[in-house]
Amino acid sequence: MERTEVIEWLLESDPSVRWQALRDLTGLSAEALAAERARVATEGHGANLLALQADDGYWGGEVYGVKGDRRSVMWTVQSLRRFGIDPDAAPARVAIDRVRAGVHFDDVDGGLPFFSGESEACVNGGVLAASAYFGVLGDGAQRMLEILLEGQLDDGGWNCDPPEESRRSSFDSTLCVLEGLLGYELAVGDATPAEVIAARHRGEEYLLERNLFRRKSTGGIVLERYENLIFPPYWVYDVLRSLDHFRAAGLAAGNGPDERIAPALDLVRAQRRDDGRWPAGDPWNGEVFFAIDAPAGQPSPWNTLRSLRVLRWAGE
Template sequence: MAAVGEHVARGFDEPDEVDRDVVSWLLAGDAAVQFQVYRDLLDEERPDLRARAATEGVAARILDARTHGGWGRGFYEPKWTCGHYSLLELRDLAIPQRHPACVDAVQAALSEHIGEDGGFNPADSVRHSDVCMNGMFLAFASYFGADPAALRSIVDFVLRQRMADGGFNCMTNRSGARVSSVHSTTSVIDGLAEYLRCGYLYRADEIRVAVASAVDVLLQRNLYQRRSDGEPIRAEFTRFHDPARWHFDVLRGLDVLRSAGVAYDPRLDAALAIVRHRRRPDGRWVGAAQYPGMTHVVYPRAGTPHRVITLRAMRVLRHFTE
């Protein structure tokens, strides 16, 4: 087993012992965090921890909240305890990909909620599918091994929503938006990249092109800045949230690009500087206030050390500075 701190010291200016202390603190947390620490920071696979992640801690509480009818009042109600966001969080927690409850929930959603436009659409009262929602759905549906044939219409729908600038906006097919959204673009990159990573082949070459152009849209904005004056699009984008769900922030954007295999680009420097700046002297990161809504679990209070955010910050800095 790799020594704690042996690898994670790379990419940081702080002394190695700080990194070792932080990794030890991370490894005292949830099994889902432990698994990702070994995988992403210590270069070691721990399938035993991945199995445990579904039976204890945050993921177990989310899974236990499922009833025979699924989570929440419906697949997209309420936020954040519905099936959609429960499955998205379970995927982000990296539980086993063939977990029966998740596989069944995805299969049921695909059989019940495909809209007339081919997109995933759990709202009977809304005519047009939402591309941001479809990006998120594609991420967890691919992760949990959805039937390839069942995902084809969703892939078709998402690719049709690609905008002239190369990005995505959930209002394009609703109100004619002409400028891509960082929220939607990030969610779609995440979903399409997960689809490819899981080995799906339908329209794979076109998807790679779409991902590359969407990534470039974010890079043109240095991830979070207005192109007109270089100021943050929103101040909230520079604060870190977990779970981020559909919302964009700098850390989520960087982590999605890392997961998609994007290499370092100088246009990431401003975003990476924010991550470094937000690191506390003890080597940890804190989270911002939770987005309003019902949750399955109680998350760390805003302004206190946050293991998931610290893990993500460390693996982002490691990836983009090696």
């Protein structure tokens, strides 16, 4: 396929893919783009997930999901965010209001509301990102920020394991936190405290020093699964998810890519199929309501969309 054919293929995908492809890969007007984005709340995967919410605000009866189960509030809200659903769309507002009213982390401080977060860095990073995206920042956001800033490790990253168990950062936890901090900055703009911006930059430097996937000591890949590109990513790190974060941060600041991401870009390029599309990775463990991406090895709209926009930002 030529690149134009690949884009046309993306435009035939779920509305959540289609509107982002139009935004990131074409010159569609803002007015037309808003109409396309509105479809995410009423058609396709976005509408299907919204329809699965119970009146008490929960999905699957779980806040986070146990034993790998992804049928929960945490991962549904994260998917809706990654779909780019309009946070002001009426169906989305109903869903988020239900979460605010009824969902709690029952194992933390006697039952904190969902948008006040929990204790682990990766969870708070994800909840902070969702809070910022859906416009529900409040006292809970301040609580999470304080925990995250206090929990940043000496090497610049984060780890969900308690300090007495590990003083070394995790790529997974660090990226979850970075997405949350960036989301917060984008939501509050110039009101962002300087220490929040500094913490994000230190965390990004932790990944950049390692080319987004390498051991700093040996240069070898930290974990082979970082090359397994999956969507939705859940809490799991991979190089494409990381590159997508750096793209978003770069666009927000008006910056091009840091040269240290070049090896990660090469990893993504190497997975491009002869037809110009990218395959789906092996999905992460756990039950889901329904498959959002293609089966492993088949052409993936999500991996293709994200790879193309990252490479375009990188100048390709």
